[in-house]
Amino acid sequence: MLRTPLHESHSALGARLVDFAGWEMPIQFEGILAEHRAVRSAAGVFDVSHMGQLFVSGPKAAAFLAWVTTWDIRNLEPARCRYCHILDDEGHIIDDTIVYCLAPDEFLLVPNAATTDRIADWLASQISDFDASLEDCSAEMACIALQGPDAPRLLEMHLALAVEPFSLARQGDLIVSGTGYTGEPGCEIILPVDAALPIWEALLALGGATPCGLGARDTLRLERGMLLSGTDFDGSQTPLEANCGWVIGWGHQFIGREPLLAQRGSGYAVLRGIQLAERGVPRPGCDVFHAGERVGQLTSGTLSPSLGTGIGLAYLNLEPGTAVTVAVRGKHLNARVVRPPFQ
Amino acid sequence: MSDVPEELQYAESHEWLRQRDDGTCVLGISDHAQQALSDVVFVELPTVGDTFGAGDRVAVAESVKAASDIYAPVAGEITEVNQQLEEAPELLNESPYELGWIVAFRPAAEPQGLLDAAAYRQAIE
Numbered sequence: 001m002l003r004t005p006l007h008e009s010h011s012a013l014g015a016r017l018v019d020f021a022g023w024e025m026p027i028q029f030e031g032i033l034a035e036h037r038a039v040r041s042a043a044g045v046f047d048v049s050h051m052g053q054l055f056v057s058g059p060k061a062a063a064f065l066a067w068v069t070t071w072d073i074r075n076l077e078p079a080r081c082r083y084c085h086i087l088d089d090e091g092h093i094i095d096d097t098i099v100y101c102l103a104p105d106e107f108l109l110v111p112n113a114a115t116t117d118r119i120a121d122w123l124a125s126q127i128s129d130f131d132a133s134l135e136d137c138s139a140e141m142a143c144i145a146l147q148g149p150d151a152p153r154l155l156e157m158h159l160a161l162a163v164e165p166f167s168l169a170r171q172g173d174l175i176v177s178g179t180g181y182t183g184e185p186g187c188e189i190i191l192p193v194d195a196a197l198p199i200w201e202a203l204l205a206l207g208g209a210t211p212c213g214l215g216a217r218d219t220l221r222l223e224r225g226m227l228l229s230g231t232d233f234d235g236s237q238t239p240l241e242a243n244c245g246w247v248i249g250w251g252h253q254f255i256g257r258e259p260l261l262a263q264r265g266s267g268y269a270v271l272r273g274i275q276l277a278e279r280g281v282p283r284p285g286c287d288v289f290h291a292g293e294r295v296g297q298l299t300s301g302t303l304s305p306s307l308g309t310g311i312g313l314a315y316l317n318l319e320p321g322t323a324v325t326v327a328v329r330g331k332h333l334n335a336r337v338v339r340p341p342f343q
Numbered sequence: 344m345s346d347v348p349e350e351l352q353y354a355e356s357h358e359w360l361r362q363r364d365d366g367t368c369v370l371g372i373s374d375h376a377q378q379a380l381s382d383v384v385f386v387e388l389p390t391v392g393d394t395f396g397a398g399d400r401v402a403v404a405e406s407v408k409a410a411s412d413i414y415a416p417v418a419g420e421i422t423e424v425n426q427q428l429e430e431a432p433e434l435l436n437e438s439p440y441e442l443g444w445i446v447a448f449r450p451a452a453e454p455q456g457l458l459d460a461a462a463y464r465q466a467i468e
Contacts, residue, residue: 031382032381032406032407033407034382279429281384303405
């Protein structure tokens with residue numbers, strides 16, 4: 001199994017480790033609830049070194065990225081980031097990613113761990129028509145996320161840096177962006193593997209930042225309705241179905257645009273939030289019922305640590321506000337279709 | 344190290360059993376089990392009067408990540424459920440052998456195949 005440069009630190013901190021997309025990653029340190037609450041009320045640090053790092057450079061790098069993503073990257077200014085989707089020819093999401101504009105002719109993509117190889121191959125298959133080159137640096141780069149209301153203060157203390165949401169700053173080998181997967185203020189620090197441990201230890205030594213695992217990362221992102229690659233989309237949904245029309249820049253040509261245009265305005269199931277009205281823990285795969293009929297199943301589901309209620313996501317042809325039930329071990333629990341973020 | 348009180352009996356599936364003088368038994372999960380589960384956020388309880396066979400699921404303890412079935416080591420009928428767990432499922436973590444008891448039941452037979460504290464301690468080592 002692959003290990004991040006922080007592996008020994010995780011073991012020393014008593015982390016519980018699991019296999020995630022071929023990486024041995026901490027699922028939790030002290031406990032998911034405590035870590036979740038730390039991020040909502042103070043700050044948490046996450047090792048997300050399993051994420052990919054693909055660099056695209058050259059005179060036509062922006063034009064190339066505009067073609068292979070849903071956003072017109074030619075309009076992305078230096079030192080800005082953009083969340084967008086990479087689609088196949090049918091308009092289905094292969095992966096979601098953040099594109100960083102490091103310079104007008106230099107970009108960084110951060111795809112998900114499980115899809116990095118697939119995305120690297122896909123981009124390589126599309127790049128020949130453009131004066132641009134692609135380099136997969138995933139093995140040489142690590143990533144540390146610092147998230148929570150105290151994160152900007154801790155970043156300022158440690159690196160004397162401030163980053164606005166979706167802006168980025170560079171300091172030596174470090175790329176620091178105002179991004180994350182928790183819905184809280186904070187940043188992600190992309191850096192060479194060798195530089196990761198000192199920064200991780202320094203951030204922990206500041207006090208006030210709790211080491212957090214993938215378990216809390218999942219509950220934090222789900223409360224805010226953020227998608228999990230491979231779970232909330234698995235290669236057979238479009239951004240419109242995933243309720244992510246906002247990632248599409250319609251004014252440019254890109255792979256998958258024609259199928260999306262055809263789908264726009266037609267009837268299709270959309271990824272909706274589901275919130276339980278009674279006690280229980282909805283899980284991925286639980287069936288959703290409306291008016292006595294099975295209408296879908298949960299892609300994600302958990303107990304929301306912040307709200308104390310069961311929450312989930314499901315592709316449904318139902319509007320927010322609709323009453324549904326979720327079958328948990330054969331019991332139908334009352335729930336409602338909602339618009340995330342959950343509250 | 345997990346706590347394994349001497350006076351209890353244990354199942355290999357990590358439940359503990361306390362036999363009471365009135366012939367009923369109290370069932371919970373061991374300290375080892377609650378540590379493995381980590382934060383318990385929901386406990387699905389049976390209803391008083393429910394009957395069950397040996398090895399049947401009588402309750403479910405859920406953490407954020409997983410649901411874990413709790414089995415009866417012997418057939419019987421539920422006589423009490425710990426209603427406090429509805430409001431405070433974390434009692435399973437905080438007090439697995441006392442406040443975090445799950446159900447009491449009247450066994451239909453003598454419980455078989457349970458481990459004493461020493462044997463359970465060995466099993467979880």
